[in-house]
Amino acid sequence: MESISNILLETFRKLGEQFSEFSSNFVGALVILLVGWLAAKLSSNVLDKVLSKVGIDKVGEKLQEIDAVKKLHIEIKLSRIVSKVVYFFIFLIFIITAADKLGIPAISNLFAMIVEFIPNVITAAILMVLGLLLSDSVRKFVESLCKSFNIASGKLIGMGVFAFLFLITIITALGQSGINTELLESSFNILIAGIVLSFSIGYGFASKEILHNIVSSFYSKNKYKEGQTIEIDGVKGVIKSIDNTTITLETEDSITNFPLKVLQSDKVVVYK
Secondary structure (H helix, E strand, O other): OOOHHHHHHHHHHHHHHHHHHHHHHHHHHHHHHHHHHHHHHHHHHHHHHHHHHHOOOHEEEHHHOOHHOOOOOOOHHHHHHHHOOOOOHHHHHHHHHHHHHHOOOHHHHHHHHHHHHHHHHHHHHHHHHHHHHHHHHHHHHHHHHHHHOOOOHHHHHHHHHHHHHHHHHHHHHHHHOOOOEEEEEEHHHHHHHHHHHHHHHHHHHHHHHHHHHHHHHHHHHHHHHHEEEEEEEEEEEEEEEEEOEEEEEEEEOEEEEEOOOOOHHOOOEEEE
């Protein structure tokens, strides 16, 4: 009987020690979480105010002006986004410490992996923002260039260039975040090759006349100047303007536009 009593007493003693140790660790973990929450909250609020004063939200406003982003109807406030990321980053570090205090390695290892992944996500997000701004800038440049050459489908070409550059940005950002993008890159290359080939053939036929006028402008602009009196296809008038695709003649009672290719293909009479 005494041996059984001793065994029971020893068992209860160990249970008491374990419960006391667990209670101490649990209280310690709660204190760590509370301190971590306060530190994360304070850091997040301070960083939000600092970034707002620095003017980082202006970048978000520029992003919202992009047509593709504007259609999503979302508010992009970078100061708030960055401060929230910092909040979770700091709080996760304290969660890992609290899990180690409780002796739960599975939880601490899981959150440690998330913490290690966050810098890659931040880098990928920065690449996405820069890529989006660059893609939109190139789109605007292409549209203005097409407009200067009187190419009617300039907006379509600009959107195609935007989509192409932004897809490259997405693939690069995913690769930076640690995701294997080999299959995606292969599929993207095949897709782009097919689109470029079909677009080149179709647009080449559709823009033959426009290209002919543009080429003619290089040969004719130096021969003809505004103010000269010439005759084209029976129409005699003063050259009012010459752009990249057309020449405009002003007569006494009308204004006539001719494609520049007529300067190469038709008979042109120049009056002194």
